[in-house]
Amino acid sequence: MTAGAPTAADLSQPFGSYADILARWAAVQPDNIALRDEAGELRWSDLHDRIERIAARLLEDGLERGQSVAILGTSSIAYALVFLAAVRAGGVAAPLTTSASPAQLAGMAADSGARHIFIDRAKLTELGDGCFPGMSRIVLDEELDGWMAAPGTYAPSFEPQPSDPFNIIYSSGTTGVPKGIVHSHQMRWRQFAYTAAAWLEAGGEPVSLASTPLYSNTTMVAFLPPLLAGGTVRIMGKFDTVKWLGHAEGDRTTITMLVPVQYQRLMDEPRFGEFDLSALRLKYCTSAPFSAELKREVLARMPGALIEIYSMTEGGVVCLLAAHEFPDKLHTVGRPAPGSELKVLDDEDREVAPGTPGNLVGRSQTMMAGYKNQPGKTAEGYWT
Numbered sequence: 001m002t003a004g005a006p007t008a009a010d011l012s013q014p015f016g017s018y019a020d021i022l023a024r025w026a027a028v029q030p031d032n033i034a035l036r037d038e039a040g041e042l043r044w045s046d047l048h049d050r051i052e053r054i055a056a057r058l059l060e061d062g063l064e065r066g067q068s069v070a071i072l073g074t075s076s077i078a079y080a081l082v083f084l085a086a087v088r089a090g091g092v093a094a095p096l097t098t099s100a101s102p103a104q105l106a107g108m109a110a111d112s113g114a115r116h117i118f119i120d121r122a123k124l125t126e127l128g129d130g131c132f133p134g135m136s137r138i139v140l141d142e143e144l145d146g147w148m149a150a151p152g153t154y155a156p157s158f159e160p161q162p163s164d165p166f167n168i169i170y171s172s173g174t175t176g177v178p179k180g181i182v183h184s185h186q187m188r189w190r191q192f193a194y195t196a197a198a199w200l201e202a203g204g205e206p207v208s209l210a211s212t213p214l215y216s217n218t219t220m221v222a223f224l225p226p227l228l229a230g231g232t233v234r235i236m237g238k239f240d241t242v243k244w245l246g247h248a249e250g251d252r253t254t255i256t257m258l259v260p261v262q263y264q265r266l267m268d269e270p271r272f273g274e275f276d277l278s279a280l281r282l283k284y285c286t287s288a289p290f291s292a293e294l295k296r297e298v299l300a301r302m303p304g305a306l307i308e309i310y311s312m313t314e315g316g317v318v319c320l321l322a323a324h325e326f327p328d329k330l331h332t333v334g335r336p337a338p339g340s341e342l343k344v345l346d347d348e349d350r351e352v353a354p355g356t357p358g359n360l361v362g363r364s365q366t367m368m369a370g371y372k373n374q375p376g377k378t379a380e381g382y383w384t
Contacts, residue, residue, distance in 0.1 A: 004028065011197035011228060015162050015189055018228065019088040023048055025230040032205075034227065036234040036251070037077045044230075047081070053148040054085035055155035058116065061136060065158075066165055068094035068112035070135070072105065073120030074237040075214040078140045080223070082118045083167075083214060090158040093167040095215035097178065100170075102127055107177030108170050109135065111373055118144070162186035168372055169217045169313050180372030181217075181313045188224065190339075191366040195221070196228035199255075206231030207279070209253040211239045211262065217313040218287045222257035231255075241265050245275040252279040254304075260290045263298050272301070280304040286311065292330035295323050308333060314381060315367030317342060317360045340364040 002010070005028040006021050026034075026048035034047040042050075058069060069086035071079055071094065083093040094112040096105055109117060109132055117132050120140045124131070131137075138147050160166075166188045170178040199206050208226035210233055212219045226233050234247055239262055247253065258266070263285065266272060280302060286309040299306055310319040310333035319342070321334025336342045343351055344358040352358040370378035 006200075006228070006230065008197040008200040011193040011200065013193075015186060016193060017160055018084075018166075018185075018188070018224070019051075019158070019160075021193075021228050022051070022084070025227075029230060032230075033232045035077045035080055036232065037075075038237055039076070042077055047084075049151065050081050050148065051085045051088050052154045053151070054081060054144070055089035056149040056153045057147060058085065058089045058091060059155055060149065062115065063089055063091050065090040066092060068092045068114040068168060070094045070096055070109050070112055070114040070117040070132075071119075071140075071215075072096040072098065072117060073123045073140055074098070075210070075219075075235050076120070076140070076237055077235060078144050079118075079120075079214055080233075080235060082140070082144070084227075087166055088158065089155055090160070090164070092165045092182075094180070095167075095169070095213075097170055097215050098123065098213065100178065102131070104177055106132065108180070111177060111180055112168055113372075160185040162189075163369070165369060169215070171313065179374060179377060182369040182372050184369045187315070187366050187369070188220075192221070192225040193228055196225040199225065199229045199231075204254065204281075205229075207251055207254045208233045209236070209244065209247055209251065209256045210234065211236040211244055212257060212259060212287075216287075218257060218259060221284055221309075222255065226255060239265075241269040242271060245269070245272065245277070248277055248280065249275045253277075254279050254281045255283075256280070257284040257286070259287045260285060260294060261288070263290075263294055267294070267297050267301065278303055282307070284309060295330045296327070299323060299327065310334065311337075313368070315364050316381075317362035318364045318366065336362070337364065339366075 006024050026044040030045035032044050033041050034044045035042040069091045071082050086093040094114055096108050116136045118138045118140050121142055162185055164185045165182050166185045167183050168180040170180050206226040206229050208222045210219050210222035223233055234251055281304045283304055283306045290308050306323040308321040318337040318340045319333045320337045323330055340362055342362040345361055346352050346358050
């Protein structure tokens with residue numbers, strides 16, 4: 001592992017290791033805060049220590065390279081630690097959607113191939129002690145500290161290959177078992193290392209406020225790149241407008257990701273004007289239609305840039321709208337992202353003229369590896 005603080009040049013390489021980058025940050029800024037949640041905060045040195053100890057115990061318990069580690073519960077520091085430790089160990093982070101039915105959760109856990117499931121007490125109480133039979137079950141908010149390996153333990157070295165799976169994100173299907181969308185180490189590096197490099201070049205430590213769940217692909221832009229850039233991430237377990245505003249003011253938040261309904265709730269909050277949001281530099285939005293009227297209000301009332309991401313968890317079609325740069329284009333979703341290609345086709349797969357409605361087909365540098373255990377569905381998702 002290279003010594004010293006990671007640089008923008010390091011993060012601009014074609015491929016790299018998340019675990020190595022995080023370990024380097026821990027070595028050069030051990031006392032800085034890496035993670036915060038409603039219960040407390042964690043320094044970079046402790047982040048590194050706990051990632052190593054959880055990874056070591058997972059491997060001691062028989063975790064195999066490329067095997068999933070399931071996580072279920074409200075987002076927290078403990079949740080984030082397991083996510084990062086699964087990747088560090090050579091496994092695959094598999095966060096499960098808390099709103100899914102018991103049958104769907106059982107199906108997702110089985111589909112993921114995980115032997116371990118980390119679940120918080122509230123969700124375990126809801127599902128009952130009989131849930132997830134045959135899996136090693138660790139209660140996140142009660143047992144994790146005692147379960148992980150002893151202090152000072154380091155996991156065996158793992159050098160990720162570009163094609164190795166990094167995580168599985170389960171789609172929000174309304175019926176049946178949601179599909180597991182597999183992202184590779186290469187995809188996640190391309191997606192977020194260059195973002196972190198740009199933040200380092202811009203100067204200033206990123207301070208992120210992540211208020212959407214860690215099982216959602218939406219949240220990753222407020223979670224992974226700030227850590228790659230050596231910053232601080234606050235994880236909110238449940239969104240609340242006044243709490244969000246208080247955290248943004250108190251932490252001097254510079255970066256956040258919110259979905260449209262959260263922006264609307266903030267705009268509607270009677271106490272909005274009481275809070276100092278002047279540190280905000282960059283706001284993202286994705287996952288649902290974002291009206292031009294709401295974009296305009298957010299630009300007028302919240303400091304910093306506003307970028308709308310129009311995409312799918314699978315990748316492919318990716319567009320970006322820098323709303324602060326193109327205030328006359330707020331009714332659009334912007335232009336294809338760098339490294340993305342986009343076509344508009346009719347129902348017979350023929351390209352249509354500009355301004356003609358059609359079906360979007362695209363490819364990008366950040367596409368899924370495929371649907372877990374579903375090669376047929378994976379093939380259906382590609383246009384040739």
